[in-house]
Amino acid sequence: MFLSISSASFGQSAAYKTLLKGYYDKDFPIVYPYQNEIVEKALFLDTREKEEFEVSHLQGAKWVGYETFSLESLQDIPKDETIVVYCSIGARSQDIGKKLKSAGYKEVYNLYGGIFHWVNEDYPVYKNEEETDEVHAFSKIWGIWLEKGKKVY
Secondary structure (H helix, E strand, C coil), X not given: CHHXXXXXXXHHHHHHHHHHHHHCCCCCCEECCCXXXXXXXXXXXXXXXXXXXXXXXXXXXXXXXXXXXXXXXXXXXXXXXXXXXXXXXXXXXXXXXXHHHHCCCCEEEXXXXXXXXXXXXXXXXXXXXXXXXXXXXXXXXXXXXXXXXXXXX
């Protein structure tokens, strides 16, 4: 029994890694949640839609959106600031990250696995400055990748 549970868990992890590999551009830098030397100094930009951000987000993250994203909203951010972009799994955030790099931002990273991986690795998310276990799961299809926390649709 232990062997089958262990295999199922590993299988989903391998599937998630394969999914991400299919979405990520190998030339765009990623950062993992445990990379404190980057994470602790970075400005986090949430590239999800506003209703996703309002359910929960990384502490101190600035919402920039995806469909409504505008470089003008970042005029006050220096081009040499360390920036980490994120979304649910990292696909939308990579797109926004590329726009930032094209606009001259020098140190931009995509958060590996997005907020789903962040929560799955037991890192906290916040709503109104308070820690929460709720995470917007985007859709029931994408929500399968969120293994921890309370899914909100």
